[in-house]
Amino acid sequence: MTLANGQKENETAPLAKLAVELGQGLRNARKTRGRSQASLAELAGIEVATVQQLERGRGTVRPLVAVMAALEIGFADQPEGLSLGEWVTGARTKAKLTQQSLATSIGVSKPTVGQIEHGRGQIANLLRVFYALGLSVALRPTSRP
Numbered sequence: 001m002t003l004a005n006g007q008k009e010n011e012t013a014p015l016a017k018l019a020v021e022l023g024q025g026l027r028n029a030r031k032t033r034g035r036s037q038a039s040l041a042e043l044a045g046i047e048v049a050t051v052q053q054l055e056r057g058r059g060t061v062r063p064l065v066a067v068m069a070a071l072e073i074g075f076a077d078q079p080e081g082l083s084l085g086e087w088v089t090g091a092r093t094k095a096k097l098t099q100q101s102l103a104t105s106i107g108v109s110k111p112t113v114g115q116i117e118h119g120r121g122q123i124a125n126l127l128r129v130f131y132a133l134g135l136s137v138a139l140r141p142t143s144r145p
Contacts, residue, residue: 018127018137019057025139027055029071044070054123061121068139076138085119088126091133092117106132 030040030051037051044051044066053059054067065084068074078087092102092113099113106128115121116129130137 014131015124015127018131019123021057022123022127022137022139023055023057025073025137026067026071029073029139030055033071035071040067040070057123057127059123061116061119061123061126064123064126065119072142073139074142075136076140077136080143083119085117088129088133088135089117091135092129095133097133102129102132 030037035043037048037055041048041051044063046063046066050059050063051067054064061084074080075084075087078084082090092099095102097105099117100110103110103113106125108125108128112121112125113129116126127137129135
C-alpha cells in the first residue's frame with residue numbers, strides 16, 4: 001500500500017491492529033452501556049452474528065454505522081453532524097487525493113472507495129482507507145440533542 005504521503009507500507013500488521021482496535025472499541029462501548037450482543041443486535045436491526053463479526057473488526061460498513069448509532073458513538077476525530085462517508089470524503093479531499101488515486105494507493109477499485117464514501121462496503125476496505133488517510137478508529141460518545 002502507498003500512503004497519502006507517498007510512503008510504501010506493509011499493510012497486514014497495521015490493518016490487523018486497526019481491526020482489533022475497532023472491534024474492542026465496539027465491545028467496550030456495548031458493555032459500558034450494559035447491552036448484550038443480542039439486545040444490541042435487536043436495537044440496531046441486525047443479527048447477533050453480525051454484532052459478533054463487528055466486535056472482531058470484520059463485516060460491512062452499513063451494520064457498523066447502525067451499531068454505532070445504536071450505541072450513540074462515533075469515531076473520535078469525526079466531526080459531529082458529518083456522516084462517516086462525508087468525513088472520509090473530506091479527509092480524502094483534504095489530502096488532495098482523487099477516488100482513483102486513493103484506490104490505486106490502497107490496492108482497491110475506484111468504485112470500492114465510492115462505496116466507503118457512501119457508507120457501504122467492507123470494513124477491511126474502510127480500514128485501508130482510514131490507514132492511508134491517517135484516520136483513527138478510536139471511538140467516543142456522540143452528543144445527544
